[in-house]
Amino acid sequence: MKCAFCGESIKIDGKPGRNDNCPKCNNSLRCCRQCKFFDPHSYNECREVSAERVVDKDRANFCDYFVFRGSSQKRVNKTQDARNALEALFRKSG
Secondary structure (H helix, E strand, O other): EEEEOOOOEEOOOOOOOOOEOOOOOOOOOHHHEEEEEEEOHHHEEEEEOOOOHHHHHHHHEHHHHHHOOOOOOOOOOOHHHHHHHHHHOOOOOO
């Protein structure tokens, strides 16, 4: 993964925390500009339609849909995850 601000290669497991910064430029790693859904041409500059609006794209935030740009993480789908959990709970076992 690379920092969206300076291009520094970053090795991190999972999602970065709100206090994690790039070791080279010290910009936040968990901000909109570092997210794979960030798109300056999309509505609210985000391709994830369920995400809440974040005004300052360069600062750390609490977005539940954050996926580090260039990571192999899959898209978060809370509705489908909940549906799958309910189906597993009420599935007949026999």
